[in-house]
Amino acid sequence: MSRAGRTSLRALGGALLAVLLFAATAPGQTAAPVAAQSPKHLVWDGNRTIPVHLIPLRDENDELIVPTETDPWPYSARFTCGPCHDYATIGSGWHFGAMTAANNGRPGEPWIWSDTKTGTVLPLSYRAWPGSYAPEALGLTTWDFTLLFGRHMPGGGPAEPSDEEVLAHPEARWSVSGKAEVNCLACHNRSARQDPSEWAKQVLRENLRWAATAAGGVGEVGGMASRLKETWDITDGPNIDDHLWAVAPSVKYRTVDFDSKHRYFFDLNYQPADDRCLACHSVSPKDEVQWNADADVHAAAGLKCADCHRNDLGHAMVRGYEREAAETGNRSAESFTCRGCHLGENAAGEKTVVPGRLGAPYPKHTGIPLVHFKRLACTVCHSGPKPKDGFTRVRTSRANRLGIYGVATWSTDLPAVFEPVYKKDDRHRITPHRLVWPAFWAKRAGKTLTPLLPEVVEAAAGDILEPEERISLTLVALSQVMAEDEVPVLVSGKSVFAPNVDGGIDATEEAGAAADRPAFWGIRKGTDILQLVGDFDPAAEDKDPAVETRIQEFLQALGTVAVRPGEPAILVRKTLYRFVGGYLDISEAPAELAGAAGPGWLADGKLLPLVPEFDVRTVAAKAGTEQTLTEEQVGLVLEALAETSGDAEVVYVSGGRMFRRAKDGSLISDDHAAAAPVTWPLAHNVRPAQQSLGWKGCTDCHSGGSNFFFSQLKATGPLLTKKVDKLSAASFMGLGGLFQRAFGLSFIVRPVFKVVLAICALVAGALVFLAGLVALGRVAGFLDQR
Amino acid sequence: MVFTIVTILVLGGAFLGLALHRFWTTREEAKSTILYAEIMKKYVAWLALRTIQMSRKASPPAWWEYVKALPMWRAALLEKWLYICFYGSFLYLAASGFFFAVFIPRGLFGYPLVGHVMAGGLFAVCLVIVVLFKGRDFISVPKPAHLSLSLLDPRKMGITPARVKLWAFWLFVLAGFLLTLSALLPMLPLLRTGGQRFMFEFHRYSALSSALAAMVFAGLELFASLRTAAPPGGEGSPGGI
Structure with a gap:
């Protein structure tokens, strides 16, 4: 069905639903939001209590949600909260309006696209902040951005693009996922059910329009929009063809929180609790243990984040930096800078601000020379971890x-x-x-670097970036035939690589092993590491029959590796083991295999290693480090990218340097502004x-x-x-x-210097005093008369 | 800004006052009329003429000759080094302090600041020694004062160059003491921001007082020595006025 057709059907369905609801419920509960623009809702009446939010939930078609009806839609903040709190005004706030903001404000933390496989660490922001790249300039659509970072976004903004944006990118799946509206509950929900993790999962499942309902604990959401065909629409309802995999998202509301008039009780805060802010704004030292972590001194004193970071309905948060008042025109922001609150000073140092809000103490700063207050921000001495x-x-x-x-x-x-x-x-x-x-791959034109998206790099690089995957696939295949206490491993030098649950490999160091130990495939049993196929004499009559059984198992397991350059084989001395027609084939190795040994792939009369030497060399080099690329890999990828980039030079940026490939294949590093932190x-x-x-x-x-x-x-x-x-x-x-x-x-020497100055001041002062007394006495004639 | 204006006015005024004193006491034309306007005209003309003459005569060799002729080189070894340190540190302090205060919005910083602090310590030590050993030379014995309207007459007030020199000396010592104090106190954990700010300004104005006193003292001292060396109305040192 065409989109227009679906829209008509949706409208018809919506109208029918409205009529039915109107007939079934009291008019007062289903009345259209006539008060949406009523100014009375925008003005605080002075009462310091928070109204009880027992309100009807409405879906994105502005229809009343009856939780007990079949397949109810998720609630929509635009139509549920919007009648009293102007949605458009809120949507322009700091957290949602980056794409349309006229004022970029002081630089904040950019969204950092970190992709370990391609070695990408790319700061992105819709605000023009130094060092950050505009997502649209790199070819990232709002859909891409939402899937990348929606896990920590509060909805709105890029997650709720305009219809024009949606139409401009038909490859995006907005029609399936819906838009993630501004999630009011993300900040204002006082309920302990508010679950940022659930939000992140729903976003990754592309259940964007359902995410707020699920994360707020309003209802339980099942299904995954990401598994549905792009033609699916929410009006289609459940996927009757698939109840196991491509299950359409659905909501099961917590009916206990509804009253008999289908009004839902929202447990809300006017000022968000700190937990709500910290869900997205936590910063902790990497290796610090939780019990040792201290809270901000303001929080310890009982202040909430929102006590200082205030906003009106426009949600233009006070960020608390000194230029903010001048930039935004919000003069009251001056009260919420360090200087404003503690010293009563504005950005120019004038005492124009009422200090001491919320009981802020006046700092003594005893003995601190003035230059510190001119040249340093308050946060230098007071914020962040101490320098080390x-x-x-x-x-x-x-x-x-x-x-x-x-x-x-x-x-x-x-x-x-x-x-x-x-x-x-x-x-x-x-x-x-x-x-x-x-860190990123980029096309270089003059002094300008244009970053390449990881997917572009991955496509060009082919298997250069996948040594871990290949090793992992081999190990996972072998693990199928391992005993419970056995783990297949690849050993190289001191490093032992074993598969992990994420489909990757973990490297550990084997104590006492030689650094130049040749690579081999093995089995870790307890603390021992054995050869996958130990050395034995296949021709011996008293050989252990279990050995050949094991070899057959290994060959069977290796046969399940999806991409393999030949048939699996194991060569022991001059005997070649293969798995042919469901049976173990034992034959004398051809002469051209002389010198080879162990497991491998038999192709073109050669025994190829299970994984290329490049893979072993690469993972061995990176073992025990955080780095994900070797110089050899970067050189190869640059070569591969050069083939697809025409005349443009391709470079790689990492560690503050820009790397390019010399004609002889070596890597040359240069300074470049784009490599700066x-x-x-x-x-x-x-x-x-x-x-x-x-x-x-x-x-x-x-x-x-x-x-x-x-x-x-x-x-x-x-x-x-x-x-x-x-x-x-x-x-x-x-x-x-x-x-x-x-x-x-x-x-x-300063202590000595101070003592010397003190003595000098004392003596000079005493002499001046004496001279003054003498002069005074003589002027008065006392001494002369005596 | 206020300090810059005050500094220019004070030091400029002191310079012009000393020049006027010299003009008044050495030039015949200053006594040729009793009209102040005429005297001022002649003074300005003389000042302009002297400026031109000095600029023509002034040169590094001439300055070097002048420095070599200073009496301190003929003092005993310890005394000589005392004066070298005293004058040298004071000149650096004044030069670095006023230059940065007047011309550099950021104020004194970097290596000049480190030098300023070091020179300050040296100056304080030298000042104390100079006052200890030379201070008694600057204790005058004025006549007892009598309350009378005649006190308004400068001559009867006893304001003579010699006495102004004495006062300049003790003003210099007082300013030196205050400079030392206002440098020391901010280094100690005693003053809050307001106190620090006050001490900073206090240090600057103490320095201005010190420079004023030194200027007056040196001007009168040099003029007095030139009068004994050259006939009235004759030309003196390359930089003298």
């Missing part, structure tokens, strides 16, 4: 997919985000930042005053080897190479390291 050598590696909700819980592990270690990196902001004040090193200011967690920099004295920062100025940050990236940038903290600040070291060293 190598910086602190953190994981953020959005970059590292935190806060999504289930059977699978969602969180990732990559991308590597570091803080606090102190660098100057656009007001030339040093401010702590978070940092990530971008992407940073964004951080503000939280704010530490208690006693943990602020300077509390223990000037030498917290000003010493010959202070971490504040001299800690080194080595660039990280997916490429395993020694050619990476290494930057000192001072260089991020744009300050001379030599001067800071000399200045820091001067603090060794």
